[in-house]
Amino acid sequence: MTADAKKKKIAAIVVFSVIGVAMIVAVAVGVTWSRKSAKEHKGTASSKKAIEAICQPTSYKETCQSSLENAAGDTSDPKELIKAGFQVAADKLDEVIQNSNTLKDLAKDPMASQALDVCKEMLNTAAEDLLGAVDKMGPLDASKMNEYVEDLKVWLSAAVNHQQTCLDAFEGTKGEAGEKMKGFLKTAQELTSNGLAMVSEISSLLGSLTSNSHRRRLLSSSSGGQKSKRVYKPLPSWIGARKLDLLTATPQSLKPNVVVAQDGTGKYKSINEALKEVPKKSAEPFVIYIKEGVYKEYVIVDKEMTNVVMIGDGPTKTRISGSKNYADGTATMYTATFAAVGDYFVAKGIGFENTAGAAKHQAVALRVQSDFSIFYNCYIDAYQDTLYTQTYRQYYRDCTISGTVDFIFGDGVAMFQKLQDGG
The missing domain is CATH 1.20.140.40 (Invertase/pectin methylesterase inhibitor family protein)
Known part of the structure; x- marks a missing residue:
């Protein structure tokens, strides 16, 4: 030195x-x-x-x-x-x-x-x-x-x-x-x-x-003028602190607190019913396993519901579907089929969709206002304002988006890795 x-x-x-x-x-x-x-x-x-x-x-x-x-x-x-x-x-x-x-x-x-x-x-x-x-x-x-x-x-x-x-x-x-x-x-x-x-x-x-x-660290790690390989950014530090191995997580390994199934094999048939069991401001993960099916309901994980983890049977099998839209008289923020507001929300293997279509203008499939939220292997499908990344820190891994993403935050951080965008 x-x-x-x-x-x-x-x-x-x-x-x-x-x-x-x-x-x-x-x-x-x-x-x-x-x-x-x-x-x-x-x-x-x-x-x-x-x-x-x-x-x-x-x-x-x-x-x-x-x-x-x-x-x-x-x-x-x-x-x-x-x-x-x-x-x-x-x-x-x-x-x-x-x-x-x-x-x-x-x-x-x-x-x-x-x-x-x-x-x-x-x-x-x-x-x-x-x-x-x-x-x-x-x-x-x-x-x-x-x-x-x-x-x-x-x-x-x-x-x-x-x-x-x-x-x-x-x-x-x-x-x-x-x-x-x-x-x-x-x-x-x-x-x-x-x-x-x-x-x-x-x-x-x-x-x-x-x-x-x-x-100095950057210079010492350079490769003598040669092009370096492109690498993904490291995971945010708050991901590791969560102690959730989402890459290998299954409904069985996560040991769900509640199971939702349309065929009657779970405790509830709707997601909103299951959310009634979520404790307020929980410091521990509350796991909801949502079995295969199309759930036609509008879901809000509100700010009192922290550390909610939802896992499905795959983004094409477990789907949450709605069709609210601006053209029919709903404010853009309220058109969301699913809204994650409570901090530390996690979703894996779930599809979020808004089926309103192009003629209906703004029609949100997923609205995220959850700090430290994680989405892994999810499909987010709509046409305009498909994904409404409202504020705070968000992480998306191996997700597919069909439609447009509406970024409105400043120093909030939405990180996308291996993201497939349907355009």
Whole structure:
């Protein structure tokens, strides 16, 4: 290791272990405090200067500064200021949700009324993501900084996208409700965007601290100018932590909690009946084996149903089928035959389909809003917006998609391996 490299390594250690987490955040947003200036700036003056600095990387600086000046008190701790920013955004969303009740009379158009329902659902989820970010900032641990920043970016990006989904739901509707909602959401969107900008600055700092050593590893592993073989990206770290060997998993090896079968050989004949047995917020996998058959039902694995694992007899044998569509008067999000919302959802050997066809416009077969979700050996078949990858981290392996994929998330990650796309 060169002398310069040693100095950079020592500097990184000092940043993490001596200066502390709060200073990492401060450096990330451009705050350079000396001991002398820290003593000179106290109380309100010190807080104001810290707020100006922490709002520097944001797109809506005026909104950032005014909101923090009202909410942060006299603190100049960058970590506390960022937490306050997340909290203010969550509070603003709660205010919008309350205001949305006043739009009921304006949403007389059936599609506008559905759009209002979409908004309430999405904005509540966005507020939960922001409050989760507040909690995450509390015990911020320098040794897990990369993990913490990844979570924050995913949740804040999701909060941004949920708000946009709300507004998108009003496209093509009649009346003033859509424009009113856009006005209500303006400040909340700016505050959430600002929070994401702050977290992105933290991420940039971490990247700069490790970029030199990363480049050295890449150079040392190069093949002397020859073309390297194309390889798939490694599995995300959260896949291995699940301890699920999906490649070899069978209904028997997974030991299902419930069996669904249309021929009466299971406990239930419908998937929705089986879902009633799923415990709320379970930390353990709840396995549902769905035997061969075409299940004509609309399924939502809601956010209270975590760690649900569904396994079928194969994607052409176990099929979940629906035909809801936008042309017949259903909001795009609600056209999904199957919606996975609860975190840690897993599906293997199942077909998801929407049979509405091209003339019916948006008609979703599978909507995914489940963080850390996995789909292995599944068929997803429709025409327009077949797969609606809404937000958060998703992994697809050996799946076939017929139709189009609607990507709407930002820092959420949908990873596809050996994916066959029917176009």
